[in-house]
Amino acid sequence: MTSTTLHPIRSGRAAVSSVRTILFLLRARAILVLIALIILFSILAPTFFSANNLPILAKHVAISAILAIGMTFVILTGGIDLSVGSVAGLGGMTIGYLLTQGIRFGGKIHYPPVVLAIVITLAVCCCVGVVNGWLVSKAGVAPFIATLGTLYVARGAALLISNGKTFPNLAGIAVRGNTGFPALGQSLFLGLPLPVWMMLILFAVAVVIALRTPLGRQVYAVGGSERAARLAGIQVTRVKAFTYLASSFCAALVGLIIASQLEAAHPATGESFELNAIAAVVLGGTSLMGGRGSVAGSLIGACIIGVLSDGLVMLGISEFWQMVIKGLVIVFAVAIDQVQSRVQAKFLPLLLASATEAGK
Amino acid sequence: MMRRYVAKIAWPAISLLLLAGCHRGGKLPPMIVVLVPSQDNPFFKAEADAAALRARSLGYRVRVDAHDDDAYRQDNLIDGAIASGAAAIILDNAGADASIAAVRRATKAGIACFLIDRAIDADGIAKAQIIADNHQGAQIVAEEFVRALEPEGGEYAELLGRESDTNAQVRTTGFHSILDQQPNVVRVAAQSANWSQSEAFQKTETILQAYGNIRGIIAGNDTMALGAAAAVKSAGKSGIIIAGFDGSPDAVAAIRNGRVRVTALQPAVLIAREAVDQADRYLKTGSTGKPERQIVLCDLVTAQDADDYENFEKIR
Numbered sequence: 001m002t003s004t005t006l007h008p009i010r011s012g013r014a015a016v017s018s019v020r021t022i023l024f025l026l027r028a029r030a031i032l033v034l035i036a037l038i039i040l041f042s043i044l045a046p047t048f049f050s051a052n053n054l055p056i057l058a059k060h061v062a063i064s065a066i067l068a069i070g071m072t073f074v075i076l077t078g079g080i081d082l083s084v085g086s087v088a089g090l091g092g093m094t095i096g097y098l099l100t101q102g103i104r105f106g107g108k109i110h111y112p113p114v115v116l117a118i119v120i121t122l123a124v125c126c127c128v129g130v131v132n133g134w135l136v137s138k139a140g141v142a143p144f145i146a147t148l149g150t151l152y153v154a155r156g157a158a159l160l161i162s163n164g165k166t167f168p169n170l171a172g173i174a175v176r177g178n179t180g181f182p183a184l185g186q187s188l189f190l191g192l193p194l195p196v197w198m199m200l201i202l203f204a205v206a207v208v209i210a211l212r213t214p215l216g217r218q219v220y221a222v223g224g225s226e227r228a229a230r231l232a233g234i235q236v237t238r239v240k241a242f243t244y245l246a247s248s249f250c251a252a253l254v255g256l257i258i259a260s261q262l263e264a265a266h267p268a269t270g271e272s273f274e275l276n277a278i279a280a281v282v283l284g285g286t287s288l289m290g291g292r293g294s295v296a297g298s299l300i301g302a303c304i305i306g307v308l309s310d311g312l313v314m315l316g317i318s319e320f321w322q323m324v325i326k327g328l329v330i331v332f333a334v335a336i337d338q339v340q341s342r343v344q345a346k347f348l349p350l351l352l353a354s355a356t357e358a359g360k
Numbered sequence: 361m362m363r364r365y366v367a368k369i370a371w372p373a374i375s376l377l378l379l380a381g382c383h384r385g386g387k388l389p390p391m392i393v394v395l396v397p398s399q400d401n402p403f404f405k406a407e408a409d410a411a412a413l414r415a416r417s418l419g420y421r422v423r424v425d426a427h428d429d430d431a432y433r434q435d436n437l438i439d440g441a442i443a444s445g446a447a448a449i450i451l452d453n454a455g456a457d458a459s460i461a462a463v464r465r466a467t468k469a470g471i472a473c474f475l476i477d478r479a480i481d482a483d484g485i486a487k488a489q490i491i492a493d494n495h496q497g498a499q500i501v502a503e504e505f506v507r508a509l510e511p512e513g514g515e516y517a518e519l520l521g522r523e524s525d526t527n528a529q530v531r532t533t534g535f536h537s538i539l540d541q542q543p544n545v546v547r548v549a550a551q552s553a554n555w556s557q558s559e560a561f562q563k564t565e566t567i568l569q570a571y572g573n574i575r576g577i578i579a580g581n582d583t584m585a586l587g588a589a590a591a592v593k594s595a596g597k598s599g600i601i602i603a604g605f606d607g608s609p610d611a612v613a614a615i616r617n618g619r620v621r622v623t624a625l626q627p628a629v630l631i632a633r634e635a636v637d638q639a640d641r642y643l644k645t646g647s648t649g650k651p652e653r654q655i656v657l658c659d660l661v662t663a664q665d666a667d668d669y670e671n672f673e674k675i676r
Contacts, residue, residue: 045570053569060562105636151516162402168610258558262590264610266583267400269558311565314570319523 016354019347020099025215026340028298030284030333040042041311043160048314054242061306063198067277068284069199069206070250073243075281076210077222078290079143081135081244084251084277086154087125088270091255093120093158096167096265099178111176118184122252126152129248133241147244149276158267169223185260195257201297202250219243221288222318280305280327304329390447391421391638395437397452399426401583402608403628404452406672409622411450411632418640421445423505429525431458436460441559442469448639450632451486452477456526460485466550472642474635477628477671478526481654482605490631490654494527494605496531497658498534499626501603504622505535505578507543508601513544516601517567519588520552521580528552531580531605539578548574555582561594562586563618568595576601582611582623607661614667624658629673 025032042049050123067084098117102109112120128150135146172179210216218239221229230236254273259265283301286293292353308329312322375454392415396404404426410423423446434454441449441547442465449471452461460482463473467485475489492557509516512608518535523527539545549567553560560579565589568574577592577600585604592600607625613621634656638648659670 047570047572053566056569058567060565159400164398164405165402166610168613261556261594262587264557264586264590266557268556292420310562310566313566314549315550316551321552338557 011220016350018184018344019350023340023343023351026336026343029336029340030297030304032299033329033333034304034307037307037311038244039280040076040186041314043312048311052116053310055188055191055196057310058196058199059193060310061303062193062195063257064280064305065199065299065302066195066202066250066254066257067273068131068280068302069295070247070296071201071274071281072206072284072293073210073219073225073279074143074247075278075286075288076124076219076290076293077240077243078226079240079279080147080272080288081247082130082144082147083128083132083150083154084247085255085270085273085275086151086158087128087248088255088258088273089158089267090154090161091125091252092259092265092269093161093167093255093267094254095181095259096170097161099170099172099181099224100167101175111178111198112310114172114178114180115179117181117315119258119274121256122249125248125252125255126245127247130241131246132244136244137237137240154212155267155271162265162267166267168263170263170265182240182260182263185257195261198253198257202253203295203299206246210295215242220291223292225291246314261285276305277302279323279330282337283330285337375559384501389421390643391423391444392448392450392636393441393444393446394422395434395441395452396426397429397454397574399424402610403606403626403672407628407632408450409616410673411476411630411636412427412569414636415450415639418636420640424480426432426607430452432460433587434459435462438466442466442471442510446475447473447643448472448640450474450476450519450635453480456481463479472610472639475640476631476635478615479653486652487642487650487652488635489647490635490638490655490656492626492631493655494530494626495534495537497499497605497626500658500660501605501622501624502535502578504662505576505601505603506538506545507622509545509576513542513546514590515546515548515571516548516576516578517549517551517564517571519563519577519584520550522554523552525555527585528555528580535578545576553579553587555581555583556633557565557583557587557590558583562589564588564591564629565595566595568592574600576603578603580605582606582608582620585609585620585623586614595618607659609671612661612669615661615663618663623661625661625669625672625674626658627656627672627674629671671675 046054071081071084095117098112098120102111104179130148132150135141136143170181170354172181185195216272218234221234222236224234258269280301281298283304284297286297308326309322394408394411396408398404399408408424412424415422425437428439431454439603449466451473453475456479459480461648464485465474465478473486476488477491479489486507520532544662550569551563553563568591579588582604585602587600602620604620604623607623611623612622615623638650659674668674
């Protein structure tokens with residue numbers, strides 16, 4: 001077996017290096033596409049790559065990136081979380097309710113300070129994550145169905161909170177001691193908008209979890225083969241529950257950021273955000289089958305989606321074309337993903353053999 | 361196995377239906393069904409609430425439903441209204457062409473249909489079609505927008521509604537019938553923000569980067585105008601004229617504190633009440649006493665008269 005595969009290799013050392021280059025290009029495709037898009041838009045729209053626009057672009061990217069970071073863990077276990085858009089809407093409405101209506105308690109209305117209101121909101125949204133995790137890991141409901149259910153429940157709950165109305169004026173009132181919420185989405189720190197910092201911190205934490213902690217490795221293991229992971233003694237239930245919790249937490253943050261930026265909470269906020277997040281994750285090379293992918297890829301995927309939509313707006317291209325182009329980019333990216341797996345599988349013996357030879 | 365499940369579910373369902381059927385013969389007051397595009401939009405909600413309130417006060421049973429701008433869902437809801445023996449339907453429809461068949465079916469089933477806010481492209485089927493004059497409303501907004509930009513004029517951006525929506529088209533046509541006559545008022549950007557506040561926020565932020573000299577933003581509805589106002593504030597710009605459409609309470613509040621310049625109030629509450637009154641008259645006398653197509657003019661809302669308006673209604 002070995003001798004037959006080794007023979008053609010000796011005759012083609014050059015082939016090995018060219019296969020390596022192709023594989024490298026395929027693997028780095030997301031970042032190459034991103035760079036190409038940035039160059040393209042910088043040429044076509046002079047203000048695109050300017051000091052003023054980059055923070056705004058980063059702020060727009062942050063919304064889908066934060067969702068995508070949470071979603072990556074879910075997808076790595078082989079699941080999916082369709083409820084994130086609704087949870088973002090629920091988060092916005094919860095904070096809106098707390099800041100404008102307060103909590104009735106003991107016959108009086110209490111207005112929680114902003115930090116407490118944010119914590120309550122995160123807790124409310126994380127409940128959705130807990131339910132998702134329970135449904136998927138304990139009740140054995142397919143992730144698509146479980147989170148489709150919570151998508152509707154969370155959206156309905158968001159509508160019920162205000163009976164369909166918008167909560168305006170989230171700036172708070174000084175007498176109630178609940179001012180300051182707009183700072184969350186609008187203030188700058190070291191020249192970058194706060195949401196961008198949140199994205200970066202979440203990204204760093206997610207990368208550390210994914211690559212450096214047992215939990216992260218278990219996420220990959222569960223996605224690779226759930227049965228094998230279970231037999232290896234991994235608490236699959238707990239790992240899965242964590243991923244859905246993380247995803248809901250990220251969605252809640254997005255809801256808070258949007259409500260803070262607009263100083264208003266609308267119950268329909270976040271509709272179809274889940275699709276953007278899934279697109280970002282997939283663009284970043286994470287497999288929907290689970291077990292393969294990276295948080296960094298998802299961040300790049302979110303950048304592609306953000307750059308694409310902002311760039312097309314700057315060029316004045318119509319909404320309809322924007323949708324067509326976005327769809328084509330997604331399909332194209334996943335098609336290349338398949339090519340990569342196939343090329344990799346085909347040339348794996350070749351590469352392995354050359355590696356062993358080099359080692360000799 | 362399968363059969364047993366079907367039986368388990370089917371029997372209670374059938375017996376419920378039978379029970380419901382028995383009730384229909386009872387002496388319940390006639391029912392008016394109110395169908396609107398959505399209940400999470402303040403405009404449609406105000407319209408639905410006003411219609412429901414008036415109908416209840418006239419002694420009708422009322423059912424309110426939303427079709428989410430989905431003609432198929434609207435079809436099902438109208439079938440539901442026919443099945444439950446409604447006397448009249450107050451309908452803010454899901455499309456000028458796509459709704460004709462459903463309205464015709466309801467009319468054939470003996471239900472009087474009263475269209476509000478949006479017309480259908482057919483006459484003689486509905487008992488009344490009462491709509492706000494979106495074209496006139498857009499024109500008065502554009503006139504005020506131009507006044508605010510005078511005398512030097514300047515560049516402006518337009519935020520369009522969902523481009524497949526008739527009202528989005530009518531409003532932009534209305535805007536441009538005024539704006540395009542001004543040589544010094546130039547549109548440099550136009551984007552659809554799909555009626556959405558957060559989308560308008562993001563797109564305006566980007567547009568302001570691409571075109572630094574923008575002096576005005578005109579939006580196809582108030583929600584988008586408020587998103588644009590938030591973006592202008594976040595960009596630290598001042599003096600940008602923002603115009604909306606609809607007369608929503610939030611926009612009227614923003615006009616009071618100067619963040620938005622102008623909007624056109626669609627008298628949604630007035631129209632909804634009028635439709636219920638005409639339905640009542642039709643059910644009692646067999647005629648509405650009015651022509652089928654009725655057009656109600658929009659009101660201009662600026663800082664001077666913002667206090668006269670509340671929840672899609674002129675109160676003074």
